[in-house]
Amino acid sequence: MAYYPERRSLRRRLKPYFTVFDWPLAMILFMLVTTSMITMSSAGAEFPGRVESQMRNFILAFVVMWVASLIPPQTLMRLAVPIYTFGITLLIAVAMFGIIKKGARRWLHLGIDIQPSEIMKIATPLMIAWYFQQRAKVTEWKSFLVAAVLLLIPFVLIAKQPDLGTALLVGASGFYVIFLAGLPWKVLFGLAVAAAASMPVAWSMLHDYQRERVMTLIDPTSDPLGKGFHIIQSVIAIGSGGIMGKGFTQGTQGQLEFVPEQTTDFVFSVYSEEFGLVGNLFLLVIYLLLIGRGAMIAANAPNMFSRLLAGAITMIFFTYAFVNMGMVSGILPVVGVPLPFMSYGGTAFITLGLGAGILMSIQRHRKLVQT
Template identity: 50%
Template sequence: MPSEIRREQFEPPSIIGNLLRKLHIDIPLFITLLLAALTSFIILYSAGGQKMDILVKQSVRIGLAFTLMIILAHVNPIQFKRYSALLFSIGIFLLLAVLIMGQIGKGAQRWLDLGVFRFQPSEMIKITTPMMIAWYLAEHSFPPKWQQILIASTLILIPTLLIAKQPDLGTAMLVASSGAGVLFFAGLSWYLIVTIAGILAAAAPIIWHFMFDYQRARVLTFLNPEADPMGRGYHIIQSKIAIGSGGVYGKGWLGSTQSELDFLPESSTDFIFAVFAEEFGLFGCLGLLSLYLLIIGRCLYIAAQAQGTYSRLLASSLAFTFFVYVFVNIGMVIGVLPVVGVPLPLISYGGTSIVTLMAGFGILMSIHTHKKFLPS
């Protein structure tokens, strides 16, 4: 590890290298993210009915997200660590605020209207939860002990339950997995992992009991979409038709009939992968999955190279959460997971999710470009 740092430290200064170092940008991650953004534009143009205004809105969002990423990349990870608990607390407070006075949107209370734009505290909590858990565990000796695991679990459960109550099952799950990811990377013993998995399995009927009707319906629909082809099963059936009809080579760009003719609902948002698969076929899907693996691989590499427990745990958790994102969305679109409202990361049209994701990548870049000889 020290050799790596030295190499970077004593590299002959070049103009570009200097500039990049000053910008705190990780080139491989940056390029792959740009590729993803480009893919997003291409498929959104088709899925969104070839309207330029969608692309304009999306490019504004991506521009904002990249800006935020670069800003966060400039922040020293020490600052993240320092404000972890505070940011987490603010996040929890905002979640409570949403619950109490939040606006109704799509039958769920998720937004806080800030006048200029709507703010989704659950998005912020996606990042502040792993920050909080990483900070908490980093403060204690390794591997974490029973007491710390219990406290960490409680810290994870609070935002998870608040978000599930909104109700936003998808985000709740992502928040839970980001926290759980930290625990896993912190070296949670396999014995405990198996035990917790067992407890969760046993708790499934209880969770079922507390689920909202529409959430139960989604699970049932997932189990047997053909039971209600025009109702709840419609999404999954039309999505499978789109993907399957794409075949190996796809119908070509703008060739999607399923979304073009509105058979596929939410084709620009949660179900955009179906459009992608219809137009670009199996080869296109393999390409997109490879791009995601490159991003995840680079993030895990950054985590492995990170200095200090906090940075490692946070970086690895962010990488893992990104994968969960991809897996849950694609899994749902291809009909192997229940339909939960999770967009395809970096590709789907829409709001705050891309900003949150890019903020996460900003933190990863910050971790990677602010290394010192000594741990903080």
């Protein structure tokens, strides 16, 4: 008698592709996206099509996250070197014949204008995590030196565009991997002392607009209608929200467009004015849950590569949130860092969605290994 294998239903065949999500992480991201859309409905009211465009960004980020969650960490290890090499090649191409916008050479035209530095936010920690995985049994000071070189190459190329904000984010993402790989505290202390001693040299190497941002942070009232306008209006908006906020679409600073870049870098100001301290605490709790879930995934990862990569991505989320909130609150210089999963923007959402998808892939792989 001939044997005919049982045909699986379409639902059973598709099920594995939709069970890749880490549902605690997915629910946290859903809360952030919902909060973002509510805020964008108010902050983007005077920008036709901004809300619809943000929804398209969310959908694109979801697709990227879903695809990334399907890729096993072993495959990511094999892709680490090609992706890093491709990103460095694009950065060199930008330096040679990139497009100049607003005085900076950051974009490359490949049918559409792309910003290769965004690739390095994931490619750099991916490459360094791969390197430490290869040397898991022989980690020594030479390993940390090579990792530092792998980090410095994209950092220098991006800083020279100039794009110090993105360079610092890329540098932070790579540094987190090196630190989590076991960088000795003595070395870390020595680096801190060296960085402090080199501040005068670093100051002389900054561009004029970068020095102005630092001076504006120290005293924004020195140029209240110019360089200090952003910070002053942002702080006014945050403070005027009080405990409970002024209410949805009732903020004066945001609705009257005193807050600059109110849908992108300074969206937190609009949110704070309308939802107050209570809303801020709610948002902080969501970010703490996001960071906590990422830390749990990293702690339970099955190998060094997965642990380092998950830990670095989690710290990237923390850095985005900390720097943005500090920036709009007037305690950090304005460096153009978006609030993760809240600010308007397509490229940043793709990067963040990719990072979230990698976390989900690592968590799913852990479950498969255990079973």
